Structure formats: C-alpha cells, structure tokens
Amino acid sequence: MERVYNFSAGPSMLPLEVLQRAQSELVSYGTSGMSVMEMSHRSKDYEAIIQTAEADLRTLMAIPDSYTVLFLQGGASLQFDMIPMNLMTGSKKADFVVTGQWAKRAVEEALKFGTANVVASSADKVFNYIPDLDSKTFSKDADYFHITLNNTIYGTRFTKLPEVGNIPLVADMSSSILAEQVDITKFGLLYAGAQKNLGPAGVTVVIIRNDLIGHEPENTPSMLSYAIHAKDKSMFNTPPTYAIYVMGLVFKWMLERGGVAVMQKINEKKAAILYNYLDNSKLFRGTVAKKDRSLMNIPFVLPTEELNEKFIKLAKQAGFVNLKGHRTVGGMRASIYNAMPVEGVHALVDFMDKFEGREFEK
Numbered sequence: 001m002e003r004v005y006n007f008s009a010g011p012s013m014l015p016l017e018v019l020q021r022a023q024s025e026l027v028s029y030g031t032s033g034m035s036v037m038e039m040s041h042r043s044k045d046y047e048a049i050i051q052t053a054e055a056d057l058r059t060l061m062a063i064p065d066s067y068t069v070l071f072l073q074g075g076a077s078l079q080f081d082m083i084p085m086n087l088m089t090g091s092k093k094a095d096f097v098v099t100g101q102w103a104k105r106a107v108e109e110a111l112k113f114g115t116a117n118v119v120a121s122s123a124d125k126v127f128n129y130i131p132d133l134d135s136k137t138f139s140k141d142a143d144y145f146h147i148t149l150n151n152t153i154y155g156t157r158f159t160k161l162p163e164v165g166n167i168p169l170v171a172d173m174s175s176s177i178l179a180e181q182v183d184i185t186k187f188g189l190l191y192a193g194a195q196k197n198l199g200p201a202g203v204t205v206v207i208i209r210n211d212l213i214g215h216e217p218e219n220t221p222s223m224l225s226y227a228i229h230a231k232d233k234s235m236f237n238t239p240p241t242y243a244i245y246v247m248g249l250v251f252k253w254m255l256e257r258g259g260v261a262v263m264q265k266i267n268e269k270k271a272a273i274l275y276n277y278l279d280n281s282k283l284f285r286g287t288v289a290k291k292d293r294s295l296m297n298i299p300f301v302l303p304t305e306e307l308n309e310k311f312i313k314l315a316k317q318a319g320f321v322n323l324k325g326h327r328t329v330g331g332m333r334a335s336i337y338n339a340m341p342v343e344g345v346h347a348l349v350d351f352m353d354k355f356e357g358r359e360f361e362k
C-alpha cells in the first residue's frame with residue numbers, strides 16, 4: 001500500500017528514510033546479530049546508540065555542557081509533575097502562562113505541589129492567540145516560570161520569550177523541538193515528548209540546567225528525581241531503548257540535511273504556503289492571530305460544520321489523513337512537523353483549492 005500524507009498532531013509521521021533504515025536494521029543491528037529491541041541496554045552496542053543520540057541532539061540544539069540531557073519516560077505529562085516535584089522547592093511558587101490545554105494541565109499538576117500563579121491566559125478566545133505579558137504580575141520569588149512554547153492543539157507559538165530575569169524559564173516544547181532554533185541558555189529546563197517531532201512515542205527529552213538538579217525533597221521517588229536520572233545517565237532503569245534508537249536515526253537524518261537552521265527555513269516555507277493560501281481563500285479561514293501562528297500546527301475552518309466534515313472525508317479519500325481538528329476547536333488542523341515534505345503541503349493546498357473551486361461552481 002502506498003503511504004499517505006499524514007497530518008497527525010502526534011504520534012505523527014516520521015521521515016521515510018528513517019523508517020527504511022530502521023527496517024533494514026530491524027532483525028540484526030550492525031554486527032550484533034540481534035535487533036536493537038533485543039539488546040541489553042548495558043551492552044556496548046546500545047551504549048553507543050544512546051550516547052550518539054545524546055551527542056547528536058547536543059550538536060543540533062547547541063546544548064552547552066552546563067546542561068544535562070535526559071531521556072525519560074512518562075511523556076510530557078509526567079513532566080507536569082516532575083518539574084514541580086524537583087523545582088518547586090524554594091518559595092514553592094511558580095508562574096504560568098495558560099495558552100492551551102497542555103498549559104492548563106501543567107498548572108493543575110503543579111497545584112498539587114505548591115502555588116501556581118497564572119500570570120496570563122488566552123482562554124477568553126479559545127486560546128487563539130498568545131496573551132501579552134506584564135512583568136509586574138510575575139512573582140518575584142517564583143521557583144520557575146512555565147510556558148508552552150508551541151500550542152499543538154490551538155496552533156499558536158511564542159515568537160518572543162517572556163523576560164523573567166533570574167527566574168528559570170521552563171518550556172514545554174513537545175511540538176516544536178528541533179523545528180526552529182532556540183537559545184538553550186535562555187531556559188532553565190526544556191522538555192518534549194518525542195512523538196510529535198522527534199520519533200516514536202515512549203521517550204521524553206528533558207534538557208535541564210545543571211544547577212537546577214538535586215533540590216528535590218528526600219522522599220522524592222527515585223524514578224521522579226532528575227538527580228537520579230542525571231547521575232545514571234538516563235540508565236537508572238531500562239530506558240525505552242527502541243524509541244531512543246529511532247529518535248537517534250531522526251537526529252542523524254536532520255544532521256545530514258544541515259541541522260535545525262535548515263529545517264527551520266523549510267518549516268517557514270511550508271507554513272507560508274498554507275497560511276498564504278488560507279489568507280487568500282474565500283472559503284477556508286485560519287483560526288489563529290497572525291502574529292502568533294505556529295510553524296507546526298495549523299488549524300483552519302470552513303464556513304459550516306457540514307463542509308468541514310465533507311472536506312475531511314474527501315481529503316482522506318485523496319490520501320490526506322488525520323486532518324480533523326481537536327474537538328475543542330473543530331474544523332481542521334494540519335500538523336506539518338519536520339518529517340512532512342514541502343510537496344505534502346503543496347499537494348494539500350492544491351487539494352483545498354480544488355475543493356474551494358468545486359464549492360463555488362455550485
């Protein structure tokens with residue numbers, strides 16, 4: 001069967017070259033005579049896999065030695081708890097910008113450990129913009145300041161980081177890691193579930209400034225302590241070995257293409273193709289404030305629910321799948337992560353244009 005254009009928000013498409021490489025090595029990896037799935041995580045072969053993955057991520061994101069890279073489990077969702085457990089240990093207060101469901105979840109979990117101060121929210125307009133921030137509302141003594149860098153469901157992103165001074169900035173970058181360049185040194189902690197832009201579900205990347213490690217209370221469960229995972233180099237227990245291996249292949253794929261700067265250019269080009277079309281269409285409409293538009297997740301709507309449904313159905317028949325928007329937004333959402341080629345976006349826009357033409361002929 002032919003592959004479709006998969007616009008899923010996550011788990012999402014992977015580069016074909018990566019899948020084919022994994023396929024070619026599936027049964028026997030290198031000279032090991034076994035699959036990566038069957039290997040001891042303490043073996044020489046696997047050590048090389050995980051160490052290379054970390055080194056390649058450090059290269060891609062220019063991560064300085066003053067930061068530790070962890071490959072954990074539990075998804076971004078477990079980070080909603082691990083972050084307050086490990087970082088909410090001074091004033092037990094943290095500031096949050098609520099720009100969507102994931103940000104809300106981060107607040108709800110943090111409330112179990114301390115005070116979560118919401119400094120701004122865009123809930124009033126179904127999160128279709130990034131709210132302006134007033135530093136006067138920030139807690140002077142917060143243990144950290146949390147944002148969701150790219151809002152997967154609503155299709156917004158921070159194009160400018162909040163000015164938080166010495167307070168560690170913590171960012172959920174699940175749906176934008178490696179999509180555009182970021183200055184790691186502006187952050188105290190960054191985290192991302194892999195299944196949007198990095199690889200298969202099962203591994204979560206945490207990048208944490210070294211001085212933020214080791215402040216958790218003594219009764220913190222070992223599996224939830226950054227210090228323990230850092231000390232054991234993500235090998236305190238069995239890591240998600242195969243997911244890390246495939247993620248490592250994605251890192252190599254990106255490096256071969258010139259790294260994040262090159263991916264960013266391509267991502268900007270892909271997003272512009274779709275946004276330009278939406279801005280000029282008489283039928284389709286983007287739902288997000290222009291200044292805050294995501295490069296990765298692009299929600300859009302047709303004038304009626306019937307047309308949305310019709311479009312999604314016809315698109316699926318034509319090989320454009322997973323375009324249905326999140327239930328809280330409705331309409332459509334095209335997630336165009338790094339693995340989506342420019343041709344995929346061109347093909348989608350051509351299809352939308354034909355759909356629009358046919359509707360107007362009636």
Ligand SMILES: *Cc1c(COP(=O)(O)O)cnc(C)c1O
Nearest residue numbers: 075076077102152172174175193
């Ligand atoms: C998908 C997503 C999450 C949840 O990730 P899980 O790995 O399912 O826990 C959290 N934050 C953002 C921004 C996401 O896109």
